[in-house]
Amino acid sequence: MRVKLHPKPYKDIVKSVYGRKSVINYEKLCTEVTKHNKRWGYGDNTVIIDAYPGFGVFSAALQEAIRPKKHLMMEPHIQYHNYLQSLADPSVNTLEVLKWDPFRWTSFSELQDNHLYTPQMHTREEVHPDILFVANLTMPQGDQLLTQYLNCVQNGSWLQRYGRVRMLLWVKPVIGTKFMLREGMMGRSRLSVQAEACTDSQMLSTSAMYKGPANHDAFEVTPAEVLPPTPSFVPQLLEVTPKPVMPDHLDSFDYVIRMLFILNTKPLRESLAILGPGALEQLGPQVEDILETPPRDLPMEQIYRVVRVFHEWPFKPDVLFDFFERELP
Known part of the structure; x- marks a missing residue:
């Protein structure tokens, strides 16, 4: 044509x-x-x-x-x-x-x-x-x-x-x-x-x-x-x-960026608090150097760091993925 x-x-x-x-x-x-x-x-x-x-x-x-x-x-x-x-x-x-x-x-x-x-x-x-x-x-x-x-x-x-x-x-x-x-x-x-x-x-x-x-x-x-x-x-x-390789821990990655960017201009400590009950108290010390940085200003390596810390947290929520996205072909 x-x-x-x-x-x-x-x-x-x-x-x-x-x-x-x-x-x-x-x-x-x-x-x-x-x-x-x-x-x-x-x-x-x-x-x-x-x-x-x-x-x-x-x-x-x-x-x-x-x-x-x-x-x-x-x-x-x-x-x-x-x-x-x-x-x-x-x-x-x-x-x-x-x-x-x-x-x-x-x-x-x-x-x-x-x-x-x-x-x-x-x-x-x-x-x-x-x-x-x-x-x-x-x-x-x-x-x-x-x-x-x-x-x-x-x-x-x-x-x-x-x-x-x-x-x-x-x-x-x-x-x-x-x-x-x-x-x-x-x-x-x-x-x-x-x-x-x-x-x-x-x-x-x-x-x-x-x-x-x-x-x-x-x-x-x-x-x-x-x-x-x-x-x-x-x-x-x-x-x-x-890209050839997707981020590690995809369920955790998807959940963390979804939650962090609800408060993307507020200090990270405020976003950590909504990842789950006790998240700020238990995860905060592991990312203490970036707690005052808004998610908007975090480079990718620091976002991956938050994802990794969250993924290894034994008390993270059991259900992370959105049901609709699970249904995509």
């Missing part, structure tokens, strides 16, 4: 954008994907799983630059779906436009059940070369999906059970910024720490409206290159690459 379209036909054919923002500069996207694919190394053995492709311009750039073995586009909204069908070249049998909702986890297992692709396990020593996941998460439920995708990276579930599957995600700038924040930065959160611990991530795009951290050679997206052309925000492209 190769498209070079302008806003007028988009507006004429798709009357509702379903809360999403889409970048529509095909030439720029194609140039950037081609540039980054020299580093990624995707090619004719790669399957692209493309969630919420919308207008399909980024999808077309991926198709042109990578020339994948399969490109599975999951678009549940009827106007987008019909529009994508009208763009698809019937002679290109690598492309499938599916009316399946990526919000349903079972949609991904149905890809295999319908023999659309057969994922192979790959060593964690390198990024999986044969699967690339792409999604537009600029709609309201996109924040929730990003958190769930990150949980899957951490827990090795969903697509991540096959190895280190890279994700290219269009996100709202505020979420991309939060994802990339590091120690000492205002707004650092549990999401920021989990992303730093479990992924090597970078922002691939920037804009004049965006003030967060970005890759030094990030390409600029202007409001004129976005549909719908409202001034609220310009979507940013986030590259999320799982």
Whole structure:
């Protein structure tokens, strides 16, 4: 599929954008994907799983630059779906436009059940070369999906059970910024720490409206290159690459960062007190030198230190994991 379209036909054919923002500069996207694919190394053995492709311009750039073995586009909204069908070249049998909702986890297992692709396990020593996941998460439920995708990276579930599957995600700038924040930065959160611990991530795009951290050679997206052309925000492209090794004691790690960042700007002693009855009194002496440091300002090695001390505590709560996250595929 190769498209070079302008806003007028988009507006004429798709009357509702379903809360999403889409970048529509095909030439720029194609140039950037081609540039980054020299580093990624995707090619004719790669399957692209493309969630919420919308207008399909980024999808077309991926198709042109990578020339994948399969490109599975999951678009549940009827106007987008019909529009994508009208763009698809019937002679290109690598492309499938599916009316399946990526919000349903079972949609991904149905890809295999319908023999659309057969994922192979790959060593964690390198990024999986044969699967690339792409999604537009600029709609309201996109924040929730990003958190769930990150949980899957951490827990090795969903697509991540096959190895280190890279994700290219269009996100709202505020979420991309939060994802990339590091120690000492205002707004650092549990999401920021989990992303730093479990992924090597970078922002691939920037804009004049965006003030967060970005890759030094990030390409600029202007409001004129976005549909719908409202001034609220310009979507940013986030590259999320799982690390080879996840943090030790995952149950304890997940619980500790969840609790610490409830009070992320208060001294650590206040956060320790909510880890469990007696936690401050019994764990505090083991991390006494950082008790006055807010969790927001703790480097990762000190967060791991708190996790280790908590994990070895014989009186820690019996149930640490959130039930919903246990149910992820």
